[in-house]
Amino acid sequence: ETGVTQTPRHLVMGMTNKKSLKCEQHLGHNAMYWYKQSAKKPLELMFVYSLEERVENNSVPSRFSPECPNSSHLFLHLHTLQPEDSALYLCASSQGQGESYEQYFGPGTRLTVT
Amino acid sequence: GQNIDQPTEMTATEGAIVQINCTYQTSGFNGLFWYQQHAGEAPTFLSYNVLDGLEEKGRFSSFLSRSKGYSYLLLKELQMKDSASYLCAVRDSNYQLIWGAGTKLIIKP
Numbered sequence A: 001e002t003g004v005t006q007t008p009r010h011l012v013m014g015m016t017n018k019k020s021l022k023c024e025q026h027l028g029h030n031a032m033y034w035y036k037q038s039a040k041k042p043l044e045l046m047f048v049y050s051l052e053e054r055v056e057n058n059s060v061p062s063r064f065s066p067e068c069p070n071s072s073h074l075f076l077h078l079h080t081l082q083p084e085d086s087a088l089y090l091c092a093s094s095q096g097q098g099e100s101y102e103q104y105f106g107p108g109t110r111l112t113v114t
Numbered sequence B: 001g002q003n004i005d006q007p008t009e010m011t012a013t014e015g016a017i018v019q020i021n022c023t024y025q026t027s028g029f030n031g032l033f034w035y036q037q038h039a040g041e042a043p044t045f046l047s048y049n050v051l052d053g054l055e056e057k058g059r060f061s062s063f064l065s066r067s068k069g070y071s072y073l074l075l076k077e078l079q080m081k082d083s084a085s086y087l088c089a090v091r092d093s094n095y096q097l098i099w100g101a102g103t104k105l106i107i108k109p
Helices: none
Strands: A004-007 A010-013 A018-025 A031-037 A044-050 A053-057 A064-070 A073-079 A087-094 A109-113 B003-005 B009-013 B018-025 B032-037 B044-049 B053-057 B060-065 B070-075 B084-091 B097-099 B103-108
Touching: A004 A087, A010 A018, A018 A031, A018 A087, A031 A073, A044 A064, A044 A073, A053 A064, B003 B084, B009 B018, B018 B032, B018 B084, B018 B103, B032 B060, B032 B070, B044 B053, B044 B060, B044 B070, B070 B084
Parallel strands: A010 A109, B009 B103
Antiparallel strands: A004 A018, A018 A073, A031 A044, A031 A087, A044 A053, A064 A073, A087 A109, B003 B018, B018 B070, B032 B044, B032 B084, B053 B060, B060 B070, B084 B097, B084 B103
C-alpha cells in the first residue's frame, strides 16, 4: 500500500449505531488530519494530530471522537450521529505542520446517516 | 472572519486556456495552495505560492499577489482529464489551512 488509505470507502449507519473510520499513511509523515467535506462547501478541518498528540479540535461535536495510536494510524469513532453528519470524511497527512508542507489525502469515506 | 472566495463553476473548451481566481481574507498568511479533486477522488496537490509572482509547472501555473489577497490558477492546453474541482487554500497565522469551496471546471470538446 502506498500513500494514504481509508476504510471503509462507504458507510451507511443509523443514528444509534457506533462505527469507526480508519486511516493509515505509508509516507512517514508526522501530522494527520480529519476533514469533513459536504457538497459545495469548503473542507472543514475537524482534528489535527502532530506526533500523535491532538493539537486542534475545531469545536467538533462530541459524537465524533478521534484516536491516534501511532504516527501512521488515525481513527474517527462515530456515535449517535445525526443525518446532517452525512458527508465525505477525508483523512490527510503531512510531513509537518508548517510552511510549505502540502497535505496528502486519502480517498475518503462516504458516510450516510439514516 | 476568514474567507476564501472562488467561482462555483467554470466551463472551457478543450485546447483552450482557463484562469481560476481565488481571493482571500485571513488572519495572517503563510502560503497558498491549489489542489485538484476529481469527482469521487481525493484532492491532490498542484502548487504552492508564498512569495508574489508566478510559479509554472508544465501546463499549470499559479500566481500570487499578497497585497491584493489574490491568486489564480492558469491551465493551458486544456484536456478532457482536467475536468475536476480546483480548491484554493490559505495557511493562516496558526499554520492551519483555510479552504475555499472549490471551482468545478467543465471541459467541453
